[in-house]
Amino acid sequence: MKYLIIADQGLDGVISAASAIIYYDFPLGETEILFTQPFALDRVEIPEEAERIVVVDVGFNNENPEMTRAFIKRLGSKLLGWFDHHSGWPEDIAGNPALFVIIPQAKSCGGMIPSGDPELRANANIADTHGELSPWAQIIEEDLKVNPLDNEARLAAVHKILKRTK
Numbered sequence: 094m095k096y097l098i099i100a101d102q103g104l105d106g107v108i109s110a111a112s113a114i115i116y117y118d119f120p121l122g123e124t125e126i127l128f129t130q131p132f133a134l135d136r137v138e139i140p141e142e143a144e145r146i147v148v149v150d151v152g153f154n155n156e157n158p159e160m161t162r163a164f165i166k167r168l169g170s171k172l173l174g175w176f177d178h179h180s181g182w183p184e185d186i187a188g189n190p191a192l193f194v195i196i197p198q199a200k201s202c203g204g205m206i207p208s209g210d211p212e213l214r215a216n217a218n219i220a221d222t223h224g225e226l227s228p229w230a231q232i233i234e235e236d237l238k239v240n241p242l243d244n245e246a247r248l249a250a251v252h253k254i255l256k257r258t259k
């Protein structure tokens with residue numbers, strides 16, 4: 094598929110993936126979504142056919158900085174944007190706002206992405222802080238708890254989120 098979203102595995106990552114698809118107007122039928130974590134970036138297989146790549150809610154790996162740097166290198170010119178709110182990003186990367194939107198003060202990544210959907214932003218903020226999630230987000234969170242390693246469930250959740258907004 095032509096478009097690729099790489100997202101963190103948590104609920105904020107799931108909401109962020111949906112928000113990025115809305116923000117960049119990626120056609121869902123041509124968009125692949127991979128879920129990962131900062132310490133697993135070396136195991137992410139980037140499909141060759143991916144032409145535009147967006148990364149959301151994946152923090153900088155401070156224990157192994159080379160892992161994040163090597164991953165960014167692998168993405169190369171296909172990287173369209175990287176949104177994150179975790180702290181610890183080195184200035185030489187975070188200081189490139191054309192590609193990296195890093196806001197450590199933000200409550201969540203989904204809350205940072207201008208999806209035009211206040212409910213997505215609010216629920217992402219609640220997911221990463223506290224408060225009561227909307228019923229649809231509660232259901233997704235429960236699904237993720239039951240099957241923490243099930244990326245199909247995450248993918249289905251992103252599609253579900255997009256259906257309720259489109």
Ligand SMILES: [Mn+2]
Nearest residue numbers: 105150202221
């Ligand atoms: Mn987050």
